Amino acid sequence: MNGFIYLKNVVSLELDREKCSGCMMCIIVCPHEVFEMKNKKAIIINKDFCMECGACQKNCPDNAISVRSGVGCAAGIINGILRNSEPSCDCDSNKINCC
Amino acid sequence: MSFYDEIKRLKMTTEYYTKFINGILWKVPKTSTVWSRKDIWSTIKVRWSIGRMNYRIKPGLYAVGNPDSNSEIFVTANFKLSFDHLRRALHEMDAWILVLDTKGINVWCAAGKGTFGTRELTYRIKAHELDKLVNHKRVIVPQLGATGVSAHEVKNSTGFRVIYGPVRAEDIKEFVAAGLKATPEMRKVTFPLIERIKLIPVELAYGKYYLLVVPAIFFILSGLNKNGFSIDLAWSAGEKAVIDLLSAYLAGCVITPILLPWIPFRRFSLKGLSISWIMAIPLLYFNFLGNTIFENISWFLIMGALSSFLAMNFTGSTTFTSLSGVRKEMKIALPLQIGATVLGIIGWIISRFI
Numbered sequence: 109m110n111g112f113i114y115l116k117n118v119v120s121l122e123l124d125r126e127k128c129s130g131c132m133m134c135i136i137v138c139p140h141e142v143f144e145m146k147n148k149k150a151i152i153i154n155k156d157f158c159m160e161c162g163a164c165q166k167n168c169p170d171n172a173i174s175v176r177s178g179v180g181c182a183a184g185i186i187n188g189i190l191r192n193s194e195p196s197c198d199c200d201s202n203k204i205n206c207c
Numbered sequence: 208m209s210f211y212d213e214i215k216r217l218k219m220t221t222e223y224y225t226k227f228i229n230g231i232l233w234k235v236p237k238t239s240t241v242w243s244r245k246d247i248w249s250t251i252k253v254r255w256s257i258g259r260m261n262y263r264i265k266p267g268l269y270a271v272g273n274p275d276s277n278s279e280i281f282v283t284a285n286f287k288l289s290f291d292h293l294r295r296a297l298h299e300m301d302a303w304i305l306v307l308d309t310k311g312i313n314v315w316c317a318a319g320k321g322t323f324g325t326r327e328l329t330y331r332i333k334a335h336e337l338d339k340l341v342n343h344k345r346v347i348v349p350q351l352g353a354t355g356v357s358a359h360e361v362k363n364s365t366g367f368r369v370i371y372g373p374v375r376a377e378d379i380k381e382f383v384a385a386g387l388k389a390t391p392e393m394r395k396v397t398f399p400l401i402e403r404i405k406l407i408p409v410e411l412a413y414g415k416y417y418l419l420v421v422p423a424i425f426f427i428l429s430g431l432n433k434n435g436f437s438i439d440l441a442w443s444a445g446e447k448a449v450i451d452l453l454s455a456y457l458a459g460c461v462i463t464p465i466l467l468p469w470i471p472f473r474r475f476s477l478k479g480l481s482i483s484w485i486m487a488i489p490l491l492y493f494n495f496l497g498n499t500i501f502e503n504i505s506w507f508l509i510m511g512a513l514s515s516f517l518a519m520n521f522t523g524s525t526t527f528t529s530l531s532g533v534r535k536e537m538k539i540a541l542p543l544q545i546g547a548t549v550l551g552i553i554g555w556i557i558s559r560f561i
Contacts, residue, residue: 111468112398112525115532136371136389137353139396140527160529161319163353177354178530179319181523182475182537185530195530196320 119158120176125149127172134164134173224270229339235270238290240298246291253288255408262287263311268335269294272301279383280337280346281372282328284309284317296376300383305331305346318355325357332365347372347387350394396526403464406524410460413520418456422449431559447495454490455510458483459517464524475528476540479518483510502558508551512544519544 121142123134128149135143135150140157143150143164150172162177178195179185188195224237242250253262266285271294280303283293290306297304307327309317317323328348331337338344345368348356358369373382373393382389425448430441459479463470470478487510490496496506519540522528 111470112527113473114528115473115535118531118535119529120531133358136394137350139350139374139394141391141395157527158529159527160531161354163318163350166355166357167353167359169359176531177319179523180525180528180530180533182519182533183523185533185537186541 113156114159114180116156119155119160120174121152121155121158121160121164122174123150123152124172124174125151127170129170129172131169133167133169137163137167139163224273226273226275228276229342231339233340235268235303236265238269238271238294238304240271240294240300242291242295250288250291254405255412264290264306266306266308266331268337268340269304269306271297271304272299274301274303276340276342278302278341279343279387280305280341281379282307282346282348282352284312284314284323286311286313286317289313292376293379296379300380303340305335305337307331314349315351315354318352321355323352324355325360328356328361328369329364332361332367338366344368345370349376350374350389351396398467398526400465403467407461407464410464410517410521410524413460413517414456422452425449425452428556428559431556433560447497450495451487451490451506451510452513454486455483455513456517458486458510459514459521462486463514463518464521467521467525474536474540475522476515476519476536476544479521480511480515482518483514486510497555497558499558499561501554501561505551505554505558508547509555512547512551515540516544 123143130145130148130150132145132150135145139161140154140159142152142154142158144153145151158175159180160175160177162175165173165175165177181195184195187193222237224233224235226233249262263285264287278301281293281297282305283289285306285308290304293304307317307323309322309327312320312322314323328346332346337346344366346361347370348358350371351374353371356369358371361367361369370387371389372379372387373389374396375393378389378393382393426441426445429443429445429448430436430438432440459482463475463479463482466482467478470481472478472481484507487496487507490506491503497503519533519536522533522536
């Protein structure tokens with residue numbers, strides 16, 4: 109997995125353990141094993157593995173997770189800059205085939 | 208084939224599954240778990256970006272095998288490739304498939320955009336009256352759909368529990384056999400060599416007509432020198448220019464993605480840069496770059512910038528780069544890439560005349 113870690117200390121993921129009720133949804137939806145359970149609450153164990161997909165935030169019933177989610181895609185970011193909008197892969201136009 | 212042709216084709220050939228469930232006669236399109244020759248051929252075409260944007264199926268409910276009120280409901284996107292992988296994974300099972308309208312985009316990308324999301328799932332559960340179809344009140348959503356779906360909100364508005372299935376459709380059988388439990392391995396997104404190789408056709412097709420136009424411009428400019436234009440020069444120097452450009456293109460679009468985890472840098476731009484320069488060394492040795500040091504340096508700049516940019520674009524195809532990370536990388540890399548390209552092209556043009 110080592111070759112598949114992106115830049116260090118840049119991810120915007122935050123977990124408020126005070127609010128966590130230990131439902132484990134974040135552990136279920138995270139595709140990169142960022143969370144783990146400790147003392148019946150979630151903790152972040154691999155923050156640099158996070159790709160900011162936002163699944164944990166969306167599925168946290170306690171609103172304990174915040175992350176600035178979006179596409180980790182250079183072409184999408186350039187698209188956003190050119191159109192002065194949010195980064196978007198724009199899969200539904202014929203211009204880019206990123207996904 | 209356009210979207211509407213596809214619907215027409217579906218309408219003409221659709222076989223229906225009819226059954227009395229909970230006092231209602233259900234009539235649902237039936238789908239096969241085996242890919243036809245046509246499915247296989249169109250999958251290959253889509254991998255090459257041919258007709259990719261119109262590769263859709265009609266959203267709605269489908270039947271696999273002989274499902275009843277106890278059968279599971281699997282949710283997917285209306286990108287035909289997503290649908291095809293799901294139905295193939297349900298081989299010899301009795302199940303329902305609920306296809307969301309994601310405008311022909313796959314599950315993960317559509318979830319990121321929100322089209323594969325809470326609203327559409329809630330709407331479909333209600334519109335297809337799934338509460339009257341099944342007794343268990345749960346739907347199985349692929350884990351990568353979680354980016355767009357909020358399980359607790361769906362539960363609140365429909366009463367249906369969202370169970371997140373495995374990342375890969377091929378694990379569904381095992382997941383069901385284990386009592387709808389996914390192992391940590393099934394939950395993890397990986398990016399193995401075979402997946403990266405599958406993406407190469409899409410990457411190669413990225414350049415589209417630029418792949419012809421840019422080399423053509425370089426080819427014509429190659430013919431310029433102090434004495435005006437020479438077609439012989441265009442052939443001899445132009446051939447080199449085209450080889451150098453294509454080498455850089457391959458370095459960024461093919462070799463960097465294949466070697467991705469083994470190239471020691473974390474930044475994709477540096478990965479692409481290093482590969483293009485490694486490729487430039489034999490080109491330099493066999494005299495394919497330029498005739499002067501000035502021209503050689505120009506080529507290192509152009510090839511490095513091109514490959515670095517293309518490699519950076521591969522972040523969009525990977526499964527592990529974050530928006531914050533890519534932003535940070537681009538802030539430094541993009542100005543350098545533009546600068547190197549401009550300097551390289553100016554240097555190369557000047558070297559035509561000295």
